[in-house]
Amino acid sequence: MQLQKENILIVDDDVNILELLQRHLQSWNYHIYKAVSVKEAVTILRDTNIDLLITDLKMPEIDGLELIKFVSEHYPTLPKLVVTGYPSAQDSLTSIKSRVVAYLTKPFTKDELKVAINKSLLISKTKYQKKVKLLKKVNDTYGEIIGSSEKINDVVQIIERVKNNKATIFIKGESGTGKELVARAIHYQGKFARAPFVAVNCGGIPENLLESELFGYLKGSFTGAETNRDGFFQAANGGTIFLDEIGNASLAVQSRLLRVLQEKEVVKVGASKAESIDVRIIAATNSNLRDMIQKQTFREDLFYRLTVVEIHVPPLRERKEDIPLLVDKFLLKYGVEYKERFVKVTTEAMEILNRYDWPGNIRELENVIQRAVIMCENIIEIEHLPEHIKYTLDFSSEKLLSLKEIEKQYIQKVLRATGNNKTKAAEILKIDRKTIRQKLSE
Missing domain, CATH: 3.40.50.2300 (Response regulator)
Structure with a gap:
């Protein structure tokens, strides 16, 4: 055989x-x-x-x-x-x-x-x-999800509970936190892994096309419909459909989605007959759907249908202990992609990466590491990081310091960020080199 x-x-x-x-x-x-x-x-x-x-x-x-x-x-x-x-x-x-x-x-x-x-x-x-x-050098992975923090472990525990059934799942989190990775882990770590996984960015498809793309259409149902065509739901039959940025769906599309969830069937645009469908729906958004319900731009009944199981993906600033693991992942990824260009990160540069709050989350961290791999020779140093990250300070500590201590810490950070270049540090601090030498001696 x-x-x-x-x-x-x-x-x-x-x-x-x-x-x-x-x-x-x-x-x-x-x-x-x-x-x-x-x-x-x-x-x-x-x-x-x-x-x-x-x-x-x-x-x-x-x-x-x-x-x-x-x-x-x-x-x-x-x-x-x-x-x-x-x-x-x-x-x-x-x-x-x-x-x-x-x-x-x-x-x-x-x-x-x-x-x-x-x-x-x-x-x-x-x-x-x-x-x-x-x-294998990168520890603490679950599918493509990387981390050992308590908050990411909470996410993994929920995935373990839901991966082998077809309950509807709602993933919420800021942009760039890895909501699609969580959806993929639910699908590919479970017993339906061999079935289709179809990801749809509802915010990336024009509103007037989203309905026909999701549910399919019949020939002649609208201008340009030259043949019968299945939609994303038919393509995902037997598996999982991931509806990212569900908040962008129009009320008309929301109404059709509600029917899919209630009746387990879809109706193509231009058709009168429904087709049975067996699809696990995972939806995600970085929008506040409760606010949208109040503004009557999102259906309340659909919201409760979608949120049978909720998963909150934490922002990177709430799981900073995972940053070194994520950095290792991206160093490996771009080391392979750029023909064996495997580089390391200095302790000083890693300290800055750990202190930054990452408003763009994991997506922003990956972009920073990709750029640094391109810009450096063999080692990523502070100078290879973007300016807005190099000069970011964290004053969120509960410990209250004197002005003199704050000034001292700030001068030290600027010097580290400039690679101990006193001339450049003086330009940033708006003081002369003599003043810097004097304050260092103090």
């Missing part, structure tokens, strides 16, 4: 090429997904765990290079194999920069295709195994 191999997505506007590739790949027992356009490919990538992308470059509307760039940004570990009938030096260069691991020119033989696929998958597995080995 042959075991099913990896999932491979092939993208080409030439149906004959798609069929040829499909025959070859199926003869080697791969599981095949096909797309005739970049838009269709992106939909498949979002709904399916793909192990290898094979794509043409020259396609109408959006070309294959745009797909490659999209995959490099959103699925950095996914190997990419380019198959094209119109090779060019520029395309090759762009492909290499986007970490394409193999490049085939049409016409090609079956053996050439097999070699290219084996090479692509082997490189991917080697990188993955290396990454897994490195990730």
